[in-house]
C-alpha cells in the first residue's frame with residue numbers, strides 16, 4: 001500500500017491519543033499486540049464484499065484506537081462516494097494503491113488535529129483495509145458489469161427484471177404511481193444499411209447517453225433488445241410520463257450525430273403506460289408496446305400513451 005500523507009489544519013488542544021488494544025500484561029505497542037490487532041481487523045474486514053460495509057467496519061474498528069469523527073471514501077473511476085460518521089474540521093487523506101491498482105482515496109476527519117503518532121497508527125491500520133477494499137471493489141464491478149448492456153452501458157434485461165419488481169413493490173406499498181416508456185429508434189435498419197453497423201452501434205450509444213442525460217437520476221434506462229429501450233419512471237403518473245417522453249423525443253431529434261464525417265439524423269417513437277391496480281408486469285409491458293405500435297403507425301417520431 002502506498003499512501004499520500006495527511007494534510008491537516010491548524011491544531012486545537014485536547015488531543016486524544018491512540019488507545020491500543022488491551023493485552024495480557026504486555027506493552028500495548030509491542031509488535032505482538034500490533035499483530036493481533038491487525039489480524040482481528042483483517043478478519044472483520046473480510047466478512048463483507050460490500051464497499052460501504054467494509055468501510056463502516058473499518059471506521060468503527062479504527063475508532064477504538066484513534067479518535068475519528070468521520071470518514072469519506074472516493075473512487076472516481078467507479079463513481080463511488082461513501083461517507084461514514086460526521087464532517088469535521090481537521091482531516092488527513094490517503095491515496096490507496098495496491099499492485100499498481102488505484103483503490104481510491106480515503107479521508108479521515110475529526111475535531112482535533114491529528115498527531116504524528118496517530119497518523120502512523122492510521123497508516124499501519126490502512127494496510128489491513130487495502131486488500132479487503134480491493135476485493136469489494138472488484139466484486140461490485142463484477143456485479144455492475146453483469147447487469148449492464150456492454151455496448152451502451154444501459155441496464156440489461158436482468159437489471160430490468162430486478163428493477164421492475166423492486167419498483168412495483170415500492171409503488172404498491174407507498175401507493176405511488178409508476179410509469180414505463182417503451183422506446184424504439186425509428187428505421188434503425190436503414191441507419192445500419194446506409195452508414196454501416198459500427199455507425200449503428202455509435203447511434204445506440206449516443207441515444208442512451210442522450211436519454212440518460214435527459215432523465216432524473218432516479219429514472220432507469222434499460223436496453224430491451226436491438227434498438228429498443230425501456231425507461232422506468234418511478235413516482236410518475238401517465239400525464240407526467242407523457243411530458244417526459246415528449247422531452248426525450250425532442251432531445252433525441254435535436255441530437256447531433258456525426259460518424260465518419262457524416263451527419264446521421266435520429267428519431268425515436270415512444271409508447272407510454274402507467275402501472276394500474278391489479279396490473280401485472282406483463283400487462284404493463286403489453287400496453288406500453290401497444291402504445292409504441294400506435295406511435296410507429298402514426299408516422300414515427302411520436303409519443304403515444306395507453307392508460
Ligand SMILES: Nc1nc2c(ncn2[C@@H]2O[C@H](COP(=O)(O)OP(=O)(O)OP(=O)(O)O)[C@@H](O)[C@H]2O)c(=O)[nH]1
Nearest residue numbers: 184185186187188189190192197198200201226227
Ligand atoms: N448496429 C447495430 N444494429 C443492431 C443491433 N441490434 C440490432 N440491430 C439492428 O437493428 C435493426 C432493427 O430493425 P427493425 O426491427 O426492422 O426496425 P427499424 O428498422 O428500426 O424499423 P422501425 O422500428 O419500424 O422504425 C436490425 O437491422 C438489427 O440488425 C446492435 O447492437 N448494433
